[in-house]
Amino acid sequence: LTTILIVEDDAPLRRALRMALGARDLQVVEASSGEEGLALAAARQVEVVLLDLGLPGMDGLKTLTELRRFSEVPVIVLTARDQQHDKVSALDAGADDYVTKPFDVEELLARVRATLRRSPTPKSGPTSVRHGELVIDLENRHVMLAGMPVHLTKTELSLLETLVTNPGKLLTHEYLLKRVWGPAYGTESNYLRVYIRQLRQKLGDDAAGPRLILTEPGIGYRWIADDERS
């Protein structure tokens, strides 16, 4: 039985979530404040945390920072639509994903499942990824599309690797820049825009109806291909 910790100050929403998640055979543990949530996360075996960013008192971001001092448990933050900046801060502070309020429970469950699938992170990642006619050989750093080799620059390849090895996970601009360009970078999201566009072109993806790379405007990118891994 998977245990899910809900840290949310609004009692009616907690009640609705308890019912909705409970009916899906998830065990629900509830906390109404950041402090209570931290205590429960430390005391219980918890597989996923749903964390409201707009908590009174100790806010969600502070709670997340404290939580990350002692736990790597996947965290999905619940945010309001006008808290774009908070979303990015939470993801950079170690949140795994976010859901915008008000949300459909199905959407929340999909995010919870995706997060659970990703963890625990396998020690050795896949050596090759196949999606339709696209084959990415991570070991030999080689990409084929419809049997033809795709020529990628070093930076493009590094960006693709980072995305592919974090399937489904939302990677923020800052994370990608530091990972691909180096620790001195972090605010140059225009670089990313250019390189993502080139990658999409070379891999035959379309920004309007993406099958490989999904843009989360103002936040980051996600590798969404439903691929085969080996």
Place this chain on the structure above:
Amino acid sequence: VRASVGRTLAVDALLAVVLVGATTGILEAADADLTAAALVLLLAVVISSLRSVRCGALAAALGYLSCNFFFTPPTGTLEVDRASDLVAGAVFLVTAVIIGAVVARLDTLREQAVRREREAQTRVELTTRLIRGESPNDVASSSAAAMTNLFSLRACRVRFGDAIGFAGDRARLEDTSRTIVRVGDVEVDLVLGALALSGADRAVLDALVAALAAAFDQHRLEIEARDARIRAEVSQSRAGFLSAVSHNLRTPLASIKAAASTLRSLDVGLKPEERRELSDTLVDETERLERLVTNVLGLSRIRAGGLEPRPEAADMSDLAGAAVRRLRPLARAHRIRLAIDEDLPPAGVDVGMMEQIFLNLLENALHYAPPGSEITISARRTGDMIEVRVSDHGPGIPCAERERIFDEFVRVDARADRAGAGLGLAIVRALVTANRGRAWCEETPGGGATLAFSVPAANVAQQPEGVR
């Protein structure tokens, strides 16, 4: 001008004649000799010099004549027998003139020092008042009066930017002969009195105007800084208000969508009591949203000035009871007690507005009162008014905050933004005021907050104004 100069000359001459004449009379009566007479007459010259150099010189001349005529042999004539007496007379005249000049000069210096001090005091006083933030109009009037006084002006007008002050004969200020001194945004127009400004006076005037201009600049900078501070505070509280309103509107929506989407996708898998609980959530949260929307719309209507109460006789216990029934879902953990006299006369109020007032006050109390505590709604008659109190045993409200909680932007603690408090009380005050009443806040005996309002009793409200 000539007339006045003539008048001062006449006064000088008169003083010199009187002093020397009186002295001579006394000396003659005392039968004084030449030496004593010369010394005493010198004293008369010194005294005359205190009046002015001219007066001193006249006294010296008259003193010489008096010495010669009355005390130098042959007396009774202006003739002089001995050469030594001639020399003595000349020495007397020269000494008297020199002493007179020195004394007059000293006196002028003393007078100037006194004036400089007055000028300096005036400057310090006026500039300080400007810098302290007094109204430029007031300081301009004081400045005009002070300058008129200092320089014996006929009229004076002082402008600090748009502020303006007058002293003296205003009509003369349109004369083309007026003097204008302008530094920065300070302009002084003056019409001179009897005397022209000396070079020194002009320097003093310029320095005074320059000091005022500098002070006025500083005054304006401070006003601008204060305005900027106020604008920043207002925009910050507006932003806080907006974020509280959007948070409040979104919170019930999150529960509604979560409950509704669960019901839609899991209809078969849910136990009846779970379905019941989710449906309760839907209804409760929809009502919460409705109350919030009513408040937000109410506030915009109040702001637009579209509040027109239609007073009718309304029973307070009915209104309180209705509010308790509507908020029952929120009040599961509280005890609510109604303490309203059965024979309480009805109030003359708009019933719809009164419902909103009761709902907002009760929701506010439920929000702050700890679970399990008692909330009391009481009402009584005092004179022509009906007083209603909603008392809780929550944390209470500090004295200093008791007026501010009715301000639409104010939330007393960080938790308050969760249920729309801060908006609700602002609406209460607006609605109560529209119904010719008053809303306030006091301490509950034994601790906690009591929000109270009074509205006119029905029989009073329905009489025309002035009949009671």
